[in-house]
Amino acid sequence: MDRQRGEIRGEAVELSRASGKSGINNQNNRKRAPVTVSLRESITQISDPHSLDASVGEVFELMLGWRCRREEDPRVQEANSVTAVVGFGGVLSGACILRSGAQAALAIAARMTGAEFTEVDETVLDGIGEICNMLAGSWKGRFPELAAHCGLSIPAVIAGSDYNLRVQAPEFELRHTYRFENLSFEVMIVCDGLQ
Amino acid sequence: MGRKIRALIVDDSSVMRKIIERALRQAGLDLETVCEASNGAEALDLLASQQVDLILSDINMPTMDGLEFVRQLQARNLAAKVPVVMITTESSEEHVKQAIQAGARGYIRKPFTADHVKERVLPLVGIQ
Numbered sequence: 424m425d426r427q428r429g430e431i432r433g434e435a436v437e438l439s440r441a442s443g444k445s446g447i448n449n450q451n452n453r454k455r456a457p458v459t460v461s462l463r464e465s466i467t468q469i470s471d472p473h474s475l476d477a478s479v480g481e482v483f484e485l486m487l488g489w490r491c492r493r494e495e496d497p498r499v500q501e502a503n504s505v506t507a508v509v510g511f512g513g514v515l516s517g518a519c520i521l522r523s524g525a526q527a528a529l530a531i532a533a534r535m536t537g538a539e540f541t542e543v544d545e546t547v548l549d550g551i552g553e554i555c556n557m558l559a560g561s562w563k564g565r566f567p568e569l570a571a572h573c574g575l576s577i578p579a580v581i582a583g584s585d586y587n588l589r590v591q592a593p594e595f596e597l598r599h600t601y602r603f604e605n606l607s608f609e610v611m612i613v614c615d616g617l618q
Numbered sequence: 619m620g621r622k623i624r625a626l627i628v629d630d631s632s633v634m635r636k637i638i639e640r641a642l643r644q645a646g647l648d649l650e651t652v653c654e655a656s657n658g659a660e661a662l663d664l665l666a667s668q669q670v671d672l673i674l675s676d677i678n679m680p681t682m683d684g685l686e687f688v689r690q691l692q693a694r695n696l697a698a699k700v701p702v703v704m705i706t707t708e709s710s711e712e713h714v715k716q717a718i719q720a721g722a723r724g725y726i727r728k729p730f731t732a733d734h735v736k737e738r739v740l741p742l743v744g745i746q
C-alpha cells in the first residue's frame with residue numbers, strides 16, 4: 424500500500440536556535456533572532472506542543488478552509504484508517520505521522536479536490552500524503568535549524584484495518600488528536616535522533 | 619486580465635497539481651492549457667514538444683527533483699525564457715537560494731493560498 428518512499432536528505436551542521444519560521448520566503452514575514460546552540464539544547468522548544476498546533480492550524484486553514492481544535496479527550500479511532508508518514512532526516516531523524524479514520528480521510532480529500540469520494544482510493548491516499556507532507560514542512564519550518572538542515576522524505580501512505588504502527592524509544596514524541604467539523608485525526612511528531 | 623497562459627505544473631502528487639491549477643485560476647490567470655508532469659524528467663520530455671509560458675514545480679520529487687529540473691532548464695536556455703516558480707514545503711533561506719541559483723524566478727511555500735500565487739506568479743507573466 425505504500426505510495427512511494429523517497430530518499431531522506433540532510434546534513435549535520437552547527438545550529439541556530441529560534442522558535443519560528445524565518446527567511447525571505449516566509450509568507451508571514453516572521454523573524455527570529457538566531458542564537459547559536461545545539462539542537463539538543465533547544466529540545467524544549469522543538470518539543471513544544473504549540474508548534475504542532477500552529478502547523479496543523481495553518482495547513483488546515485490555508486489548504487482546506489477548516490479550523491481545527493486539539494481534543495483533550497480523544498475518541499477511539501475507526502477500525503479502517505489511513506496513515507501517512509513523512510520521514511525526517513539530517514540533524515533530526517524521525518517522522519511526522521498523520522492518522523485518520525476513513526471518513527475523515529474522505530472528507531479531507533473531497534475538500535482538497537472538490538470531488539466526492541465513497542472509498543479510500545489512490546487520490547485519497549495522495550491527498551492525505553500531501554497534507555502530512557505540508558504538516559511536516561510547516562512544523563520543521565518553525566525552527567530555522569530544522570528548516571535548513573533536516574530533509575523530508577516523500578510521503579508513504581498506508582490504508583486498512585489490520586496494521587500496527589510501532590515507534591521505538593523516541594527522544595521525544597508529540598501526539599495530539601485534532602477535530603474539524605465532526606471528524607478527528609491524530610498527528611504525531613516522533614524524534615528518534617538529534618545531532 | 620487579457621493574456622492567455624499555457625502553464626506546466628510539475629508535482630508528484632496529482633492532488634497538488636489540481637490544487638495549484640485551481641489556485642492559478644483563482645489568482646486570475648486565464649489558462650489556455652495546463653500540462654502536468656509528475657517529476658522533472660517527465661517535464662523535460664513534455665517541454666520537448668510543448669511550449670509553455672509558466673512553470674510551477676515542486677522540489678521533493680522522485681526520479682528528478684525540482685532543483686535538478688530547473689538546472690536542466692537553465693542548461694537548455696529555457697529558464698531565462700519561461701519563468702519557473704517553485705512550490706514546496708521546504709522553507710529555509712538555503713532552499714530559496716538554491717532554487718534561485720538554479721534558475722527559479724519565484725518561490726511559494728506550501729501551504730499556500732490563491733493570494734500567495736497572485737502575488738508571486740502574476741508579475742512574472744506580465745500581469746499586475
